[in-house]
Amino acid sequence: MTPGQRDYAVRCTACAATATYPAYRCAGCGAPLVLDLAALAPGQHRPGAGIGVWRYAGMLPRTGHAVSLGEGGTALVPLSLGPSTVYAKLESLNPSLSFKDRAMALAASAALDLGIEGLVLASSGNAAVSAATYAAAAGLRCRIFCATGSGAWAKLDVARAHGADVEVVEGHYSDAYRHATTAEQAGWLNVTTTYRNPLLAEAYRPLAAELVEQLGGAPDVVVVPIGAGPLLHGVLRGFQDLYAAGATTSIPRMAGVQAAACAPLARAWRSADWRAALSRPVDVAPTAAAAIADALHGYADEGLLTLCAVRDSGGEIVAVDEAAITAAQHELAHRGLLVEPAAATALAALATPAVAALTGADPAARVVLLLTGHGAKEPHRAGE
Ligand SMILES: [Zn+2]
Incomplete structure (x- = not known):
């Protein structure tokens, strides 16, 4: 366990129902979910010995793994x-x-904690590259849906180079989003970087x-x-x-x-x-x-x-x-x-x-x- 991290609960933004992570939408009313993180303990915001985003592990939700490629700490x-x-x-x-690397370090760590085989997401390009990168670093599979409207061909080549499966969807980002939500039901961790995954x-x-x-x-x-x-x-x-x-x-x-x-x-x-x-x-x-x-x-x-x-x-x-x-x-x-x-x-x-x-x-x-x-x-x- 990364020391000093914060416990969290998942809460509906509309009706205040609670849920257990991973969850993507309120089971009762369908509204987006967010995390409630415990308040910072004294000094918990101070940088520690971790690398990448884990240098500020005290500000992050509790995970058992701490996947990192040195993200964060940018100039x-x-x-x-x-x-x-x-x-x-x-x-x-x-x-x-x-910037997506900050989210994917956390996502890959959570997927390892949960024993989930891979990350799936809709992306306009940057999240695809980042998810593929961090899935590779964590030994996870990665499946990407990207819309033709994003025109992110060069970025998708990078994602493929990291071993990701890329599926190009006719339309715009929202069309890719719909495909990713279908795949999450097959047990993959949906790391689409809207608010779909309340952890990210x-x-x-x-x-x-x-x-x-x-x-x-x-x-x-x-x-x-x-x-x-x-x-x-x-x-x-x-x-x-x-x-x-x-x-x-x-x-x-x-x-x-x-x-x-x-x-x-x-x-x-x-x-x-x-x-x-x-x-x-x-x-x-x-x-x-x-x-x-x-x-x-x-x-x-x-x-x-x-x-x-x-x-x-x-x-x-x-x-x-x-x-x-x-x-x-x-x-x-x-x-x-x-x-x-x-x-x-x-x-x-x-x-x-x-x-x-x-x-x-x-x-x-x-x-x-x-x-x-x-x-x-x-x-x-x-x-x-
Ligand atoms: Zn609700």
Whole structure:
């Protein structure tokens, strides 16, 4: 057992019924499930001797295994941009070049604990590479459903290189999601990185602790590219943990950003009735930021978790167009940071009035951009 980890219970987000992990939806009302983690014990947020995400094992749910390839602990670099102090958190430098590795280290560990033979997931590419990587490291099988609309051919080749079975599904991400939910019934651990698996978003809590350690306190704003948004949700929960434990005196405002080509959460955010807005079909146009293009068809209620998290933090959700994404990607590349278009949306979001207003043009405000994925996996989308 990894020392100092936290006990957890699985709870329905709608009716408060409890469930036993692994569970994916409330048996009573069908709503998404989340984990309730025990409160942090004094000092439990401090880094320990583990490697990768297990360095902050005290912030993670209890597992018996601790699979790691050295994920997490990513660099935070300052960018000279705008009136505020802006930093880039290089999640693009995780072992499989995206932030998903934090979740898959936890997922692979849980699968070993449960004696499950393999990981199955829907993916737009990054999660596929990450799941295949960590399944290989843990000696697990891996089965991936990826939609044609994601266009993630290069990423799928990487997943296959790690031994994963890849099935290409006609349509968009939500179509792949449906296939993965069928496979979970055959006893595979569904590690689709929406909120489908309630364990996975909790893997992002240590990212908050890393930022507090790197900055000497919480930033004022964290900008997060979002599909369904569990990364944003998990990072906020980490800050809430740290605040409750007295390890930081503030909690940042969370800014979610989507590509305008597929932006169900940005659309719902601006509406008076989130549920009604989410239940309306989303037109999905082609976007370079395919990694965050999730129409939430069939699981729009998962999006509510992200909307509530952003509201609770006093944040914003915005959409940015293709020209802004490309310009941001070039800007970062010319500063030595090669990221994929989905990651570049974080920089593009800074130029929107809604996100700019979060800092109030305060030169002392500290803004962190989560650069979620590296550009090297998609050289054809790396620009110029
Ligand atoms: Zn329920």
